[in-house]
Amino acid sequence: MFDSQDVAEKLPFGFLVVNSKGYITFANEICEGFLDLHKSKNIQDLLPGSTIIKVIKEGNFEVTNYYLNERTLLMNFPIVKQDLGAILIFQEEIFQGFVNHLPKVIELKQELEAIMNLSGELVTITDANGIVLRVNNTCEHFFGVREVDLVGKSTNSLEKAGVINVSSTQQVLEKKRKITMHQTTKSGRRLMVEGHPIFHDDGTLNKIINISKDVTEISNLHEKLEETRILLDYYQNELSHLQKQNKEMVVKSRAMEKVYELVCRVANVDATIYLHGETGVGKEVLARTIHQLSNRKKAPFIKVNCGAIPESIMESELFGYTKGAFTGANKEGKKGLALAADKGTLFLDEIGELPFSLQAKLLQLLQEKQFTPLGGTEPVQVDVRFIAATNRNLEEMVKKGSFREDLYYRLVVIPINIPSLSDRKEDIPFLINHFKEMFNQKYRLNKSFDPEVIQSFIDFEWKGNVRELQNTVERLIVTAPDQCIEMKHLPEQFLPSYASKTRNIGNGLNLKEEMERYEKLILLQVLETSSTMKEASVKLGVDASTITRKVRKYNINVAKLQFQL
Template sequence: MAKVKETAASPKIDIGVAFLDREGFVVYANDTILRWLGKPNNQVVKAKFDILISKRQLSEILTSGRPMDWRVPLGDLDLYVNAFPCAKDPGEAVVCLVVYNTVPLKIMQERLQDMKAAADELNAIFQNSYDAIYIVDANGITLKTNDAIERLTGIPKEYYVGKDLRYLEKRGIVQKSVSFEVMKQKKPVTVIQENALGKVLLITGSPVFNEQGEVIRVVTNLRDISELNRLREELLQLRKFHTGDEPFIVASKPMERVVELARRVANTDTTVLLLGESGVGKEVVARMIHRNSRRYEKGAFIKVNCGAIPQELLESELFGYESGAFTGAKKDGKPGMFELANEGTLFLDEIGELPLHLQVKLLRVLQEQEFHRVGGVKPVRVNVRIIAATNRDLKKMVDEGTFREDLYYRLYVVPIEIPPLRKRKEEIRPLIRFYVDKFNRKYQTAKTLTDETLEALERYEWPGNIRELANLIERLLVITPEHVIQPEHLPHLTGVTIPGSKGKQKNDFVQNLLPPALSEDEWIGRAESEGLQAAIEEMERSLLEAAFHKYGSSYEVAKALKISQSTAIRKAYKYGIRNKTEGE
């Protein structure tokens, strides 16, 4: 390795020296001071050094017998003068001046700071490398390694520093080291080894040479490829179907059946009813059906969340309205979602929230493919494929009289039930990896999860399903300062059933995803600093967000909080909560 040379000239530090008598006349001055003052030697010897030392300063030094120092600006120079008594005999020099220019020192100090910042940055990169890096000298003595070595070997990096590789080999801590082979061959060497923890490591050692061509360092990179092997095995089993914005990951038998059925019905116009808990991916399946149908090239995929639109507005949103149909209506009227979805697919999410009087109108569209706008007299014909979805028990609602039986059977032509994530745990890791990659790219990070973290997440029941998982991964990547996310970075997994334990603890995992509650003093402090109204709105936002996380739909939130559905929706829009709860 060639020696690194300084490309820019280093600043030269000159030191001026002079001796003065009691009157301040120069007895001796070196060339540096002569150059600074711009005078030949004979002129300086005859002159007083008033510019460097005043009569008062000279007198004080002679009287006190103590040294003094001060600064003197001289053109582009910033001179630092140190003066002290040096003799007491008359006729001899009695005061000595030592003068230097501080500008080069400032430049050197700045360069040192820049070098330190660069060194700190390089060290941070070194320590945060996901691969382990191991550096030894020509004698096989360990000089430095990074934090990743502990993850790969289970031994702290501090243990290795200063150890001879021969000793580590003898103790069985490392297998046959590649470093000595690198020194022997004077070229990079790569081997694959399995260590005591069962990890398969890809190890590459590279030599560092001096100017004489001698190996003075060996830098070894260690990468865990057992994880890569697992990923390859998963990819062989994994199928991923893209439906537009999100992938549909299939790695379990139940989801294979869902995909197979969805593909079979895609090229028909039959009505499909998607069943499953909130967050399992019903909208993703609906988009997949549309994307694989003949309607994909002809018409749009239009989504209507029946639980997110106030009931008094839902009819006009679905079926449109004519001019003058109601106060505030547009002059030329407005087409509804059915018209916008003509030749395409209309996805009616949360169909169980549809009020009874609109259930009648929907039934007519399903039967006759026509309807009337609000305030209209002429029927509007459409060619729309209906896909409905719900997380409610429609059969139970039929028995209770809150859902029409004829509409239920009209929708229940091809039911597709999407299992919850806890019943397809094979897909948890692939989903986590997808969202880690997605949010790493979004936030320009490169964070990873340890196997222990993945195992903890696999044990969790995921009541919020894929939506909860995505939200958690995004939160972890945003708020975790470390490069590698450990189990201790997770919220308290008190809802996790540990294998071998009896029963389940109370599930507060979702609660831990919410902002932490403020104490009484914190609320009062916020009210004092931001005003009472701002504090009230913050409390209202926290309560609404917690309610939407718990209940999922605006209908259930309104019912729980004893407010109208339109109020729940309006406030969700106000606080930006709606987007978190709308998708299925």
């Protein structure tokens, strides 16, 4: 018989005494909450699979998990020299309370806390159901919420609440393996997250540990680097324009004679000139001609392509900035393109692409000939002549509210409409000759054009206008193997049989190669007739990123195709 019954009755957990035959000789009152002692006194009836008899015989201590009316922990140990065994029955949370107060456990928790907080990275631990158990002290910096608002919450609910855009824990729960992913938090931080599953010995999921590294600054640097690359390409393109020779206008048709006569009359007048015409008709050439004919020709001609400079840096590029205006700015500040054009001409190309947020500031520059640099407080006065150009319908943009009405009327003081190439076909033979001489000199060649080719160019519908004609002439000068360029050297779209050839299926043609060839042809044609990648994407009805990917795939030199005439 068990000798310490009074002590056992006072214990805060279940206590059973069992003999070597499995018969229960003692049970304290707490056991009645777990077992039906009136039903049987045999341990195998009440706790099937119990290992207590084995423990009594072998004399070894053993701990097992068991499910009664809730999850419990059984501690089995022998009572030496009495041929008895004892079973301690703990509710899991009560046992956890005991364990948490053990000195060794307290020491381990302190060490874990120190390790989690010393890393400088965000560490979260969840259970197998995705409930947050623990986070380190960087959570408020990363998530923008306090630790108390995270612990005990499901990661699924945190995702729905927008604390994170996507849960790494849910990914681990679905895939049952380590994952690496990007995550954006409510506070705008960008994280690189590794989710690590921790398994029980039986292979079931126990916990998930997520370790997150803040890569926000790295991402911002990548974006700034890309913006700088775009800007560098833009300025390199501008430099190539300045280095080109023989840029004089070809004026042979009556339509262009009228335009040139008007240009000569207004060149020395400082009123703002508004050039309108289709893509590739030669708006920049006309703007440079106006500058060369004016009394400002010895001063700078500064071009601003409103569709080529990223919107995020447009203001600083156009108006400049003061010292320390923003993080990453040049320590000495920057004067901007408006100031660079002082005493000269500021050419606002693709003005219809100017962000609405900058239109008011440009209006101030047009009206008062002054502007305030980014980060500055004092206005800067300039003496500038303005020329604006676009192929868009600004009147329609004004009606739709995407372009300021007051800015529109300030720009359209002297409007000049440049006719498309289809309205001045008389110029085509002279343009061909002009470009032929220019590229023969550039590439040190002596190519000529067959009269039949010139006639086919006159009959052709140049959707890209003069720019497309120029690019076609250059391509033929460079690629034609013979001294005289004949019909056989022309691209397929110029050949009468082209349509029938494209319908010819079979004959050993590879479908994938033919589709790619045709796709590249379409891209070349559209890019030749577009001023910007954005404009090309609109024409083709696809996202700009798709155009960028295809250009890279087919190794197309966009800067060369989009040479501004």
